Amino acid sequence: MSTPKVDYLELLNEPQKQAVIQTDGPVMIIAGAGSGKTRVLTYRMAYLIQKGVDPFNILALTFTNKAAREMRERIEKVVGNEARNLWMGTFHSIFAKILRIEADKLGYPSNFTIYDSDDSKSLIKTILKEMGLDDKVYKPGMVLGRISSAKNNLITAAAYESDSGLTSDDSQAGRPKMGEIYRTYTERCFRSGAMDFDDLLVKTHELLSKFPDVLNRYQQKFHYVMVDEFQDTNTCQYAIIRKLAAVRENICVVGDDAQSIYAFRGATIRNILNFERDYSELKVFKLEQNYRSTSTIVNASSSIIKNNKDQLDKKVWTDNTEGEKIQIIRAATDNEEGKFIAEQIFEDKLNKQLKNNDFAILYRTNAQSRAFEEALRKMNIPYRVYGGTSFYQRKEIKDLIAYLRLTVNPNDEEALKRIINYPVRGIGKTTIDRLILAASQNKCSIWTVIEHIEKIQAFGSAISKIAQFRLMIQSFQSMLESHNAYDLAMHIAKQSNLLKTLHEDKTIEGISRYENIVELLNGIKEFTEDDTREDAKTISVYLQDIALLTDEDANKKADDDVVKMMTIHSAKGLEFTQVYVVGMEENLFPSQMALSSRKELEEERRLFYVAATRAEKKLVLSYANSRFRFGNLTYAEPSRFLREIDPRYLQMETVRSASSGSMTPKKQADFSFTPVSKAKPMNLRFQPNAKPMASAPVDPNFKADDPSQLQEGMLVEHQRFGKGMVVKIEGERDSRKATVDFEDSGAKQLILKYAKLRILR
């Protein structure tokens, strides 16, 4: 093995370099924010390859597809095409790949379906209904969370039911059936030939535990194992990594305890401590120099995180210039907050010659994006919202995908329930309930019941309709091998009547749904015509492809010059010149639900730390005095995190007054803070049946269902938003849209067909 060409090592500082060339044995790299973590990981793999290690023998696990893709690209730049052969991907996708190969050992078909969380939740609901349980006591989301955390801690359904601690917890909480639900859920997934997200991890663990020969094969294959964002791994993931690396112990994990923000889904910092315990030969490297941010931002972030008790000893520092102070903005309402930040982005773009790309707006919850979208749109600033409802979560997309899924795997219960009567084909609720019942009585899938439907008397007149449906799906199945993904998907979209139904719907939503389906079909076409890949271009490969993709992964226009908006969680690993962290209000950030325990509060603080350290040059924090949430206007208080920042790094507060619209500088120390328990939310809910104002009598001739009467300039009233004035009307007849400026909640666009507007004189 000759010494490889390693000129890129000169680009690294000493600890980075040490971490790269220490290739053998267990290694842990503790990497502070902006310390060049990705660079080290990338060079480490490139270094291995140049040293002669076959990329096939390197396994690198990440949490997001994006991280994997970026790293692969960067490695390619150093070592060229060979990087393609690395086993690099997310935990979920790599394990899914292994499971497809080994599925039969666990009794699964190799074309098993992957249930997303919507599917899982829907299955839970079905089970609750069958068991006659109240879904207000057993909230589906909560039940799923409990099952998920059991899985991630490697507790099987059987183990759950015989664990006295867990069962007594459940009984005390009034939910004694939890174990039974868990067991039923597992059985139903199995019967449907489906795995949920957690199963991809748990079943891999099961596979490697039960089949020593399989384990041995993969241990021999993976000479080097690397894990990114190690602080986010859960118990199950850690157990798998350990197994895979047990023979050679060439395992390298990279993480930052200060950026652990996924404890809520089972991640545990304990893994970092366990790692030190489990590998006595461990070499630890600390990357502490920050190359990303100004010293103001680095120091302010450190001053935040030092309020946490749970943390490793680490001192992040930087050589960078001091830069601007951190600005705090107080706005009157959430809409004002949006307006103000949009204006500031506009000005900074001009004054500092920045591009849209340089700005990011980060928030705690997806719901907060709305006010900023409106404000940016008004200022003509292009933006893109990341996350939220993804393309693949839209109803019409899930519908077509459900057809594809059912064709590939007819046992897929969730897909079947979704489309058996959509588009409408006269198979009603009663019939469907009967099918589900027959399936659970016979412990088989619904599809098996349908296959034998003629033998079951109970269905009577519904039999012919079900048989027709069965024939349709079977005809699709017969085309699976002979047709490529696009041809078959198009055929299905037409034959199922889905395309026609959507095309006939001429409402605004209907048109956009149709467009989305067309877009999906185009996506499938692209997949089918992709020459760079060698695997078959069939529907089942396509489904495997997209099952673990998120919206961002599918969107190729990620590099557009737009202002980016996203939750802080999805901003991890990214950096921007100017960052706005908005909604800095107590109960929102930190979230209300995190205030009960120190651990959760500390996770919120780490989240704030992650947000702050995304910024290179300028960091702005904003909050609103009052905010609409769930139709309620609530008063808000500034987040405790604002007070935790060392005030030396803060700038004077800028206040946006609601009435005048002008900016008034105000002293930073001015914001008040009362303990959470004493905060009083003010409820200003609009009464659904609010009477029209006495001064503005209702026009008796106005018919709510005739949108054509509405004209620009008219004063109107809406039962929820209150009084307002019509400022713009677009479209014709049924599809007419009106933009109404409401006194209390700003401009809203309404589709007149659904708008409950009264015309005021």
Added chain:
DNA sequence: TACTAAGCTCTTTTT
């Protein structure tokens, strides 16, 4: 069985 309007409930982050 299918469709609609009204009402109720939630109230975090995601592979």
Added chain:
DNA sequence: GAGCTTAGTA
């Protein structure tokens, strides 16, 4: 604000 359930009607 959205998603879901319910009640009532066609």
